[in-house]
Amino acid sequence: MKYCEIVLGDKQYFKLEIGKRVLRNKLPSIAGNIPVFSANVFEPFGFIDKSNFTSFDYDVILWGIDGNFDLNHIQPNTSFATTDHCGTITILSKNIEPSYLIYQLYLLKETLSFDRNFRASLSNMKRVKITIPIDLQGKFNLEQQKCLAEKYKLLTYKKNELYSQIKELNAHEISIPYFIDDMLETFTTKLVKEICDLSITTNNSFLTRDFVLNNPGKIPVFGASKFFDETGYGYLQDNLENIKYFSDCLTWNIDGSIGLFYREGRFSLSEKVIPLVIRDEFTSQITNEYLKYAILSEVMKKPFSFTHKGGKSRLGDIIVKIPVCGDKTDLKKQNEISKYCENVDKKNEQSNALKNNLLDNINGILKKQVVLY
Numbered sequence: 072m073k074y075c076e077i078v079l080g081d082k083q084y085f086k087l088e089i090g091k092r093v094l095r096n097k098l099p100s101i102a103g104n105i106p107v108f109s110a111n112v113f114e115p116f117g118f119i120d121k122s123n124f125t126s127f128d129y130d131v132i133l134w135g136i137d138g139n140f141d142l143n144h145i146q147p148n149t150s151f152a153t154t155d156h157c158g159t160i161t162i163l164s165k166n167i168e169p170s171y172l173i174y175q176l177y178l179l180k181e182t183l184s185f186d187r188n189f190r191a192s193l194s195n196m197k198r199v200k201i202t203i204p205i206d207l208q209g210k211f212n213l214e215q216q217k218c219l220a221e222k223y224k225l226l227t228y229k230k231n232e233l234y235s236q237i238k239e240l241n242a243h244e245i246s247i248p249y250f251i252d253d254m255l256e257t258f259t260t261k262l263v264k265e266i267c268d269l270s271i272t273t274n275n276s277f278l279t280r281d282f283v284l285n286n287p288g289k290i291p292v293f294g295a296s297k298f299f300d301e302t303g304y305g306y307l308q309d310n311l312e313n314i315k316y317f318s319d320c321l322t323w324n325i326d327g328s329i330g331l332f333y334r335e336g337r338f339s340l341s342e343k344v345i346p347l348v349i350r351d352e353f354t355s356q357i358t359n360e361y362l363k364y365a366i367l368s369e370v371m372k373k374p375f376s377f378t379h380k381g382g383k384s385r386l387g388d389i390i391v392k393i394p395v396c397g398d399k400t401d402l403k404k405q406n407e408i409s410k411y412c413e414n415v416d417k418k419n420e421q422s423n424a425l426k427n428n429l430l431d432n433i434n435g436i437l438k439k440q441v442v443l444y
Contacts, residue, residue, distance in 0.1 A: 072215065075205050079160060080197030086161040089136070089193050090153025091123045107152040110135050112143040122152040130169040132160040132176075136191050140180055144169045158196060164211070167203065171216035174223040175201040233429045240422045251368040251392070254408050257401075258394050263366060264387030266357060267321075267347045273340045274315050283307045290316065295324040295343035299332045307339055314339060321347035321359055325382050331367055333359045345383065357393060361405035364412040365391040 079085050093107055093116065103120030112133040131145040136156050145151055153159055162169060176199070183191070183199065204215040263269075280303075283292050288308030296303050309316070318337045324330040326343040340346065349357060369389050394404035 072212075073205050074202040075209070075211075076200050076202050078197065079199045079201070082163075084162070084164045084167060086163060087193060087197055088153075088159050088161070090155055090157050090159070093117070093119065093152075093154045105150050105152050107154060108133055108143075108157045109154040110137045110156040112141050112157060116154060119152055122150060124152065127151075130162045132162070132169060132172055134158045134160065134176075134191055134196070140183070140191050142173045142176055144173060158191065158193060160196075166211035166213050168213055168216035168220055170220035170224070171203070172201065174220045175203075177223075177227075230433050233433050237426050237429050240426055251364060251408060251412070254411065255392055255394055255404075257396070258392040259400075260390050260392055262387060263347070263389045263391060264383075266349060266353050266362065266391070267387075268350050269345075269347075269383050269387050271346055271348050272315070273345045274342055276342050278304070278314060278339070278341060280304050286311060290337055290339055292339045292341065293322060293334070293344055294341040295326050295330065297324075297330050299330075304341055309337070317346045317348075319359075320349070321363055323347050323386060325386075329370065331363055331370070333363050356400040356402075358402065358405050358409065360409040360413070361393075362391065364409060365393070368392075 077084060079087060090108075093101075093109070095117070098117040098119070101119045101121075103118055105119050105122050106115035107117055107119050107122075109116035112135050127148055127150055129147055131151075133143045133145060133153070134157070135141045136158055160172070162172065179199065179201070204212040204219070206212045278292070283305040286308045288306055290307045290309050291302040292304035292307050293301075294303035307314070316337055316339050317334075319335050321331060321333050322340060322344050323346075324344055330344075331347075347362075349359065349362065366386075366389060369391060394401040394408070396404070
């Protein structure tokens with residue numbers, strides 16, 4: 072199939088205009104039955120008694136000058152008016168399909184990058200180029216335009232349907248910070264530095280990926296990843312001199328993505344991750360699983376970031392709530408809360424996996440839209 076390229080500023084095919092200023096507080100005095108469109112091209116700004124157009128014989132595409140560069144089609148013989156926040160593309164040629172033009176402009180939307188800083192002004196729009204399929208005689212192929220526009224419409228419907236599913240998943244996602252407090256009845260509070268021995272240090276910058284690569288083994292080396300099972304540094308030999316190894320304890324990312332994990336077995340850590348080892352006097356009173364969720368519950372209320380890093384001093388001063396029964400810590404309640412949080416994590420992981428799958432499908436649709444012709 073062959074195509075030709077034309078610009079919106081070509082007066083042979085299009086007439087581009089910007090509406091006149093209409094103030095909201097003036098609407099009561101100019102009330103009428105003619106809808107006037109502004110930055111929102113789908114819902115009228117109001118109704119007035121006189122339009123800035125003298126003819127409604129052609130198909131017209133509205134575009135929003137400010138904001139999201141939305142587009143809307145106005146059928147011939149439909150009275151309307153526009154403000155200075157709304158532009159119009161009057162299609163002068165009967166061989167240009169309005170829905171195809173909208174399809175072309177939406178495909179160009181990201182490339183054009185129209186927003187509040189780079190406005191879809193009249194002068195900028197006149198320079199926009201679109202491609203139109205042509206027949207063997209070099210004339211605009213109207214049927215092919217309609218066919219491509221219909222395919223685009225169906226793909227867009229599927230894409231929006233997938234976005235709606237993602238929105239629904241987000242709406243039902245449970246966040247840990249809000250339910251631990253509700254599950255606690257009687258509790259005591261302690262600082263993380265009281266519970267964990269923060270004098271235990273991690274490896275220094277000597278432990279690099281190259282070092283691990285040159286000393287391969289079976290011991291996983293974890294970096295500051297947000298994923299529990301990502302061994303970003305690879306696997307290292309055991310019992311190497313000057314290398315620190317840990318086992319069956321929590322680990323905390325002091326840099327990069329927030330990550331607090333309970334890791335079983337023997338492992339090593341990069342300089343960006345520290346071990347959180349429960350002090351001997353608390354090992355029979357506080358479980359690693361509960362401590363993980365109790366810390367996360369507080370951290371997620373005031374998250375750390377790259378500019379507000381969760382180093383030892385900040386982490387150590389976090390106050391965590393420990394359930395008690397009488398004068399003893401309540402291990403049964405800790406296990407109950409841990410199990411509940413674990414189930415929530417699993418549900419959120421399943422939700423995230425589903426969302427990622429939906430996003431992959433959306434990206435596939437976007438690619439199909441781009442290569443329709």
